[in-house]
Amino acid sequence: MKTDPKAAVRFIDLNKSYGAVHVLHDINLDVPEATTTCIIGPSGSGKSTLLRCTNLLERPEAGKIMIGDEEATARDTNIDKLRERVGMVFQHFCLFNHLDVMDNVTLALRKVRKMGRAQAEALAMEQLDAVGLKGFERRRPADLSGGQQQRVAIARSLAMQPAIMLFDEATSALDPELVKGVLELMGELAKSGMTMIVVTHEMRFAREVAGRLVFMDKGRIVEQGPPDEVFDQPKSPRLQHFLNQVL
């Protein structure tokens, strides 16, 4: 296989099943550094599963995932350390509703990183400021809009200073008027040089922000390349059919 020497994440012959259902088939993919790789494809094609394997929320039963020079799928991987390096933002935010914004953002810094409260809060303030939520520190998630909750989730991930960020349909649960702001924030993060893998149904975002686009169908990577090429010159009938439906 031809490999990218600067790959931040490398999936090698990855296979994943849920019981008898084989969901990922022989995935081979290099995710370049400092680039946004968008994964698109029909519902149930395995996009989220691939993302969730990347930080071991799911364990593949065959194949390897390399994060830089380290094999994430090795038996002795320290999962906390892996998730410090590989942050993840979910569709449904996954905030702790009984904690305020500041405590949501600082929790992992204090419990996983063992950082003192003052230092953790200073770091959290920087990130809350960066996502436009300065002044919201003492609010509870229930008192925020969905877009603001998603910004808290992004700030929480960024506070851990990850090398790679995973976004799993981060705007799918938002009211339409709140989608734009979160996509803009993700776009800024991409421009800043963060390595990102983004599962999305937002085709405009994928075209404008992605450096690389990956089309999955039925658990396989069917096509990949620069967004303009994938959108404008789809080779496979499956991608052509998908684009006809979503564009």
Ligand SMILES: Nc1ncnc2c1ncn2[C@@H]1O[C@H](COP(=O)(O)OP(=O)(O)OP(=O)(O)O)[C@@H](O)[C@H]1O
């Ligand atoms: N925890 C699970 N247990 C059993 N089957 C699962 C589980 N998670 C996902 N699946 C199945 O695996 C397949 C791939 O699901 P996945 O969520 O990865 O697809 P997707 O492309 O992200 O879909 P969507 O765009 O709808 O989110 C689907 O058939 C789904 O039903």
